[in-house]
Amino acid sequence: xxxxxxxxxxxxxxxxxxxxxxxxxxxxxxxxxxxxxxxxxxxxxxxxxxxxxxxxxxxxxxxxxxxxxxxxxxxxxxxxxxxxxxxxxxxxxxxxxxxxxxxxxxxxxxxxxxxxxxxxxxxxxxxxxxxxxxxxxxxxxxxxxxxxxxxxxxxxxxxxxxxxxxxxxxxxxxxxxxxxxxxxxxxxxxxx
Amino acid sequence: xxxxxxxxxxxxxxxxxxxxxxxxxxxxxxxxxxxxxxxxxxxxxxxxxxxxxxxxxxxxxxxxxxxxxxxxxxxxxxxxxxxxxxxxxxxxxxxxxxxx
Numbered sequence: 001x002x003x004x005x006x007x008x009x010x011x012x013x014x015x016x017x018x019x020x021x022x023x024x025x026x027x028x029x030x031x032x033x034x035x036x037x038x039x040x041x042x043x044x045x046x047x048x049x050x051x052x053x054x055x056x057x058x059x060x061x062x063x064x065x066x067x068x069x070x071x072x073x074x075x076x077x078x079x080x081x082x083x084x085x086x087x088x089x090x091x092x093x094x095x096x097x098x099x100x101x102x103x104x105x106x107x108x109x110x111x112x113x114x115x116x117x118x119x120x121x122x123x124x125x126x127x128x129x130x131x132x133x134x135x136x137x138x139x140x141x142x143x144x145x146x147x148x149x150x151x152x153x154x155x156x157x158x159x160x161x162x163x164x165x166x167x168x169x170x171x172x173x174x175x176x177x178x179x180x181x182x183x184x185x186x187x188x189x190x191x192x
Numbered sequence: 193x194x195x196x197x198x199x200x201x202x203x204x205x206x207x208x209x210x211x212x213x214x215x216x217x218x219x220x221x222x223x224x225x226x227x228x229x230x231x232x233x234x235x236x237x238x239x240x241x242x243x244x245x246x247x248x249x250x251x252x253x254x255x256x257x258x259x260x261x262x263x264x265x266x267x268x269x270x271x272x273x274x275x276x277x278x279x280x281x282x283x284x285x286x287x288x289x290x291x292x
Contacts, residue, residue: 007193011201018208018228022216034224041205041231047193048242053254057234060258064227064265071269072220075282087217089285094215102207109199114244121246128248129255137252144259151263155270161277 007047013040022088027072035065052126198239205232217283219275223268230261 017037021030038061046054088094122128133141157163167183168174176182205228212225234257241250272282279286 003193007197011197014201015204015208018205021224021228022208022212022221027218027220030221030224034227037205037228038231041235044198044201044235045238048198048238049246050238050242050251050254053234053238053251053258056258057231060262061227061231067265067269068220068224071272075220075272075276087221087283088215089217091215094211097214098207098211101210102203105203105206106200109196109203114195117244117246119245119247121242122248125248125251129251132248132252133255137249140252140256144256147263148259151266155266158267158270159273 003047007044010040010044010047013037014044028069031065031069031072034068035062038062038065049121049125052129195239195243198243199236202232202236202239205229205235217285219268219272219282219284222284223265223272226264226268227261230257230264233257234261 014037017033017035017040020033021037024030024033039058042054042058042061044054045057048054162185164172167185168181169184174182209225209228209230209232212228213222214225216222216225234254237254237257241254275287276282
């Protein structure tokens with residue numbers, strides 16, 4: 001009974017929070033609404049006995065929302081909590097498409113004859129996950145690691161305010177009269 | 193709490209996220225929509241795992257989804273930074289150079 005009530009409360013919070021993100025008229029409120037939605041989904045994942053993944057989701061999303069708020073203030077150049085705005089396009093077609101996708105997914109969920117449960121959960125699910133990623137499923141982690149590393153490098157290269165093309169233009173081997181690299185830096189020096 | 197109910201919630205989250213990703217003009221808001229969609233996928237994956245085949249290996253798939261979420265966020269912020277720097281704007285409509 002308590003599980004059912006908790007599930008419906010979390011469902012309401014998750015979906016209402018998600019809708020509120022695109023309904024409220026300030027970005028700060030949208031961020032908080034999304035955080036509420038994420039925490040509710042994380043709690044639902046914990047209810048599915050995925051304690052580790054659920055807690056990680058909640059922690060990760062709360063931090064992400066904090067970072068997102070900083071980016072919004074930075075890019076919008078205003079106090080986003082006080083600035084109502086409506087920055088949308090294709091609103092009607094987006095609603096139609098979203099409703100259509102939900103109807104198709106819901107029809108599939110209802111009409112697919114889902115198979116019966118096979119296998120049984122381990123006694124300690126978190127430990128079994130650790131054993132899996134350090135044992136038979138280590139390749140998954142070995143793949144994710146370079147992807148995350150490549151993401152760090154790609155994000156840094158993109159966000160770098162003064163890359164080599166900004167410093168040298170199209171001629172990356174530009175040299176001065178003495179044969180030294182001749183970048184277009186506001187302050188000379190550095191590693192060249 | 194049944195498989196059908198959890199999957200329906202996940203589908204609702206996915207649909208709401210899709211609306212946001214399609215309708216919003218600000219890059220960060222588009223990212224919020226994509227985050228909601230991935231969150232729906234994560235919830236659906238958790239439900240399928242628990243109700244259909246709760247073996248230890250299935251959890252690793254959810255870790256991959258979480259990693260995809262992280263990569264999306266990091267690259268989204270980096271692209272938002274580039275667009276803002278070059279266009280002095282954080283709107284998707286100001287970066288339509290490849291629009292056919």
